[in-house]
Amino acid sequence: MSAEAKTKEKEEKVGLDLSKANFIDIYIMGKRYSVPDTLPIMKALEFCGYKLIRGVGCRGGVCGACATVYRTKGDPALKVALACQKVVEPEMYLAQIPFFPAGRAVYDDIEKMEPTAATVRGMYPEIAKCMGCNTCTKSCPQDLKVMEYISAALRGDIEKAARLSFECVMCGLCTTRCPANIVQPNVGILCRRLYGSRMAIKSPELARRVREIKEGKHDKPMDEVVAVAKKGVDKLRPLYEEVQKDKEPDSTPRFGED
Amino acid sequence: MGYTPEMLEMIKKVEATRAARVEKKARGEEFAAMGIDERNELKKKFHPDYKSDALRKVKIGPNAGDEMVNKFVDVLETPSSLELDKVDLNKVDYETDVLIIGGGGAGCAAAIMAAEEGANVLLMTKLRLGDANTMMAEGGIQAAVRAKDSPRTHFLDTIGGGHFKNEPELVRALVFDAPVVIDWLDRLGTMFTKNEKGVMMTIHGGGTSKKRMHSAADMSGAEIMRTLRDAARGKPNVTVVEFEPAVELILDDKGQCFGAVVKNLETNQYKVVRAKATIVSTGGSGRLHYQDFDTTNHYGATGDGLVMAYHAGCKLCFMHPVQYHPTGVVYPAQNIGLLITEKVRGLGAQPINAEGEQFVFPKEPRDIESSAFIRECHDRGKGVPTPTGRVGVWLDSPMIDMLHGEGTVRRELPAKFRQFMNHGIDISRLPMLVYPTLHYQNGGVEMESDAHSKQIPNLYFAGEVAGGIHGENRLMGNSLLDINVFGRRAGGSAAKASRSVELGSPSLTHVVEYNREAGKKGLTGRVAAPILLPDYVGKIK
Ligand SMILES: Cc1cc2nc3c(=O)[nH]c(=O)nc-3n(C[C@H](O)[C@H](O)[C@H](O)COP(=O)(O)OP(=O)(O)OC[C@H]3O[C@@H](n4cnc5c(N)ncnc54)[C@H](O)[C@@H]3O)c2cc1C
Ligand code: SF4
Ligand code: SF4
Ligand code: FES
Numbered sequence: 001m002s003a004e005a006k007t008k009e010k011e012e013k014v015g016l017d018l019s020k021a022n023f024i025d026i027y028i029m030g031k032r033y034s035v036p037d038t039l040p041i042m043k044a045l046e047f048c049g050y051k052l053i054r055g056v057g058c059r060g061g062v063c064g065a066c067a068t069v070y071r072t073k074g075d076p077a078l079k080v081a082l083a084c085q086k087v088v089e090p091e092m093y094l095a096q097i098p099f100f101p102a103g104r105a106v107y108d109d110i111e112k113m114e115p116t117a118a119t120v121r122g123m124y125p126e127i128a129k130c131m132g133c134n135t136c137t138k139s140c141p142q143d144l145k146v147m148e149y150i151s152a153a154l155r156g157d158i159e160k161a162a163r164l165s166f167e168c169v170m171c172g173l174c175t176t177r178c179p180a181n182i183v184q185p186n187v188g189i190l191c192r193r194l195y196g197s198r199m200a201i202k203s204p205e206l207a208r209r210v211r212e213i214k215e216g217k218h219d220k221p222m223d224e225v226v227a228v229a230k231k232g233v234d235k236l237r238p239l240y241e242e243v244q245k246d247k248e249p250d251s252t253p254r255f256g257e258d
Numbered sequence: 259m260g261y262t263p264e265m266l267e268m269i270k271k272v273e274a275t276r277a278a279r280v281e282k283k284a285r286g287e288e289f290a291a292m293g294i295d296e297r298n299e300l301k302k303k304f305h306p307d308y309k310s311d312a313l314r315k316v317k318i319g320p321n322a323g324d325e326m327v328n329k330f331v332d333v334l335e336t337p338s339s340l341e342l343d344k345v346d347l348n349k350v351d352y353e354t355d356v357l358i359i360g361g362g363g364a365g366c367a368a369a370i371m372a373a374e375e376g377a378n379v380l381l382m383t384k385l386r387l388g389d390a391n392t393m394m395a396e397g398g399i400q401a402a403v404r405a406k407d408s409p410r411t412h413f414l415d416t417i418g419g420g421h422f423k424n425e426p427e428l429v430r431a432l433v434f435d436a437p438v439v440i441d442w443l444d445r446l447g448t449m450f451t452k453n454e455k456g457v458m459m460t461i462h463g464g465g466t467s468k469k470r471m472h473s474a475a476d477m478s479g480a481e482i483m484r485t486l487r488d489a490a491r492g493k494p495n496v497t498v499v500e501f502e503p504a505v506e507l508i509l510d511d512k513g514q515c516f517g518a519v520v521k522n523l524e525t526n527q528y529k530v531v532r533a534k535a536t537i538v539s540t541g542g543s544g545r546l547h548y549q550d551f552d553t554t555n556h557y558g559a560t561g562d563g564l565v566m567a568y569h570a571g572c573k574l575c576f577m578h579p580v581q582y583h584p585t586g587v588v589y590p591a592q593n594i595g596l597l598i599t600e601k602v603r604g605l606g607a608q609p610i611n612a613e614g615e616q617f618v619f620p621k622e623p624r625d626i627e628s629s630a631f632i633r634e635c636h637d638r639g640k641g642v643p644t645p646t647g648r649v650g651v652w653l654d655s656p657m658i659d660m661l662h663g664e665g666t667v668r669r670e671l672p673a674k675f676r677q678f679m680n681h682g683i684d685i686s687r688l689p690m691l692v693y694p695t696l697h698y699q700n701g702g703v704e705m706e707s708d709a710h711s712k713q714i715p716n717l718y719f720a721g722e723v724a725g726g727i728h729g730e731n732r733l734m735g736n737s738l739l740d741i742n743v744f745g746r747r748a749g750g751s752a753a754k755a756s757r758s759v760e761l762g763s764p765s766l767t768h769v770v771e772y773n774r775e776a777g778k779k780g781l782t783g784r785v786a787a788p789i790l791l792p793d794y795v796g797k798i799k
Contacts, residue, residue: 036798038591039592039798040592043798046796046797046799047797049795050795051793052794053791054385054501056385057386057389057393057558058393058557059596060554060597061677062480063389063390104492108492108493111445166475167672169480170484189485189488192481192484192485193488193489195447196447196485201452202444202456203452203456204455204457205403205404206441207441208405209402218408218409218410221408222433225414226413229426230426236414239414244418244467246467247467249286250606255453255460256460257404257455
């Protein structure tokens with residue numbers, strides 16, 4: 001095989017044109033590796049030969065599985081990131097956090113819980129010990145106002161706590177750094193569920209449709225259309241084309257009530 | 259960071275036509291949708307499923323002789339990855355009423371319902387609970403809730419979208435339970451996007467005739483997953499074990515499912531689970547990279563449940579059509595394959611070619627939309643090249659703020675906005691570059707409408723692992739729906755059945771025989787399956 005063909009094969013296997021890549025040194029758990037400077041940490045780990053078991057999930061910045069801590073040479077600051085999102089930097093010393101113990105309060109039926117400060121404090125009394133250091137906010141890879149949602153929860157402003165924590169991916173990075181031992185993501189999910197279940201206004205049309213279904217109002221039209229479907233495409237296609245012809249235009253309101 | 263100067267130059271062509279397109283769009287005018295014949299012809303010419311080497315006939319097992327997607331046949335035509343000599347079936351490590359394999363949306367929904375039926379539930383999952391495709395869903399969940407819509411209309415849209423191949427009874431279950439599922443999720447505390455009167459936001463998805471896509475910003479799946487996960491964790495009779503995937507199902511001497519062999523990923527030890535009823539909810543298989551496509555799927559989407567069920571004697575269906583999502587990221591290269599939700603088109607963004615022209619109705623069914631993108635790039639030569647040698651078309655996201663007001667992108671697509679901002683691209687000002695990406699396994703294991711296996715007693719399926727609901731092509735928003743509908747049904751059915759099941763003695767003979775047949779047929783060359791984790795060592799995927 002020619003040298004060129006070999007490079008080509010390697011390229012295909014690797015998935016990147018390595019001849020054009022700019023390589024930098026990073027340190028994974030203290031060992032030095034040279035990696036293309038465009039890779040997110042996660043892909044760099046794999047490129048260096050790691051088969052990931054922990055510390056990987058969606059690979060797209062939404063599941064929070066890939067919490068990572070790092071320092072860069074010459075800078076005393078301990079930094080945190082999501083490995084699938086953060087692109088490697090020269091002289092980065094990094095390690096993934098495989099697991100971090102964090103308790104979830106015991107509760108089951110959210111519909112029977114009151115959306116109040118007392119509920120949240122009852123479940124997570126440690127939030128009263130928040131010392132306002134703001135470390136959580138500074139360590140959130142989603143740039144959430146973590147301290148603010150904790151203090152909203154403490155005050156019983158459940159809606160605010162829910163909205164401010166909405167984009168929380170539950171990576172637990174804030175928790176690893178909190179001097180007051182608060183498990184912020186769990187406080188966040190409790191508030192979101194309390195808000196969604198107990199405070200957000202219920203949809204009137206949803207209630208109506210669920211009632212109709214329970215009363216059997218849709219049984220007959222369904223039985224009929226299922227019977228047609230079982231007869232085959234030729235019988236069903238005209239019905240399909242009929243509903244498609246009656247397609248709702250894009251311009252109707254997105255919060256359309258009827 | 260951001261677009262290269264060459265790319266910014268190319269974007270000017272999109273900008274040049276934007277104002278006129280926005281104006282037309284605001285008047286309700288769109289590029290014309292294709293008729294059925296035109297769609298069929300396009301698909302035959304350009305859809306990856308129709309490539310001459312897309313499919314091959316499987317030589318082994320219950321579907322022998324059926325055509326399936328090539329790389330999936332690879333994981334069937336190989337011996338089991340279970341090291342049989344390391345398993346001691348006489349020693350039961352876990353004992354439960356209901357075993358749930360796979361902790362995504364379907365698994366958690368099943369766990370909640372089974373627990374509420376009074377069963378003891380053991381949920382074994384491969385990664386962390388909720389590290390799953392469900393977490394990644396962005397766009398939304400379908401349900402016919404509005405008065406102008408009906409379960410009947412939802413039924414017709416779904417079955418037409420599936421090319422009239424769907425199992426009608428499964429579709430009936432899907433659309434009929436849909437409003438109940440939305441209500442259930444709402445009561446569990448899912449923060450659906452609503453207005454001040456409680457009216458839920460609904461938009462169109464490809465192939466819907468009424469607006470019925472409900473969402474929670476652009477994190478619909480994450481919001482549903484987080485809620486279901488928390489609710490499942492809250493059940494005193496649910497035990498969760500993470501990083502311990504199932505490798506094979508165990509049958510008993512009466513041919514019923516007896517539980518599963520699981521593997522501790524840290525210690526590599528195998529353990530035996532004895533369960534009165536077993537639910538498989540292991541999700542999809544995007545990480546098998548069919549036809550070498552990039553994928554939107556999470557790391558654990560390796561089709562394990564399909565393989566295990568197949569070894570046990572279950573039949574699969576619709577494993578030939580694969581869903582490619584038209585809008586996968588092609589730039590920046592770090593995010594290649596990741597999804598850009600259909601909601602972006604739902605909010606008005608149009609696909610645009612290198613010349614700044616529209617070339618397709620933005621909301622054709624996915625297979626058609628994808629085929630049109632591939633035609634634009636590889637046949638008409640109007641694709642946009644990237645610095646890493648890929649090609650794509652523009653998705654003109656800045657139209658959204660122009661149509662719906664400044665700030666709409668940030669408010670309604672917060673996760674996408676952040677993901678691109680991380681790489682220096684403001685999608686409310688600049689378009690995104692997209693190309694079809696491997697997204698969804700339309701088919702799966704055959705089941706009844708109560709989620710029971712068609713072949714094996716005591717065994718249930720729920721979620722992406724199941725087949726038949728979506729026929730040959732799933733509509734957006736019907737999957738988040740199906741995992742809840744059939745997760746709930748599976749949990750309820752399994753818990754009830756577990757009260758009266760009498761298990762016999764456990765056996766892995768089916769695996770021994772599968773291995774023997776594979777050996778006899780010379781199907782031993784490739785990696786053993788289920789593969790559990792993809793192999794990316796030394797690669798960039
Ligand atoms: C990026 C993306 C966007 C999407 N957007 C939408 C959308 O907007 N609307 C919509 O309706 N659908 C959408 N879908 C599809 C939908 O999200 C999925 O099909 C659905 O959530 C699958 O749910 P599930 O529970 O079946 O599987 P998953 O949620 O994937 O869960 C399966 C779980 O099983 C685990 N597992 C796998 N193998 C094993 C094993 N051997 N043993 C034990 N555990 C195992 C996995 O780790 C995972 O946790 C999207 C999918 C993706 C990937
Ligand atoms: S709030 Fe905490 S757990 Fe949530 S995303 Fe930020 S750092 Fe992670
Ligand atoms: S890190 Fe802990 S103590 Fe500090 S502000 Fe955040 S919650 Fe409060
Ligand atoms: S892998 Fe899911 S956030 Fe990084």
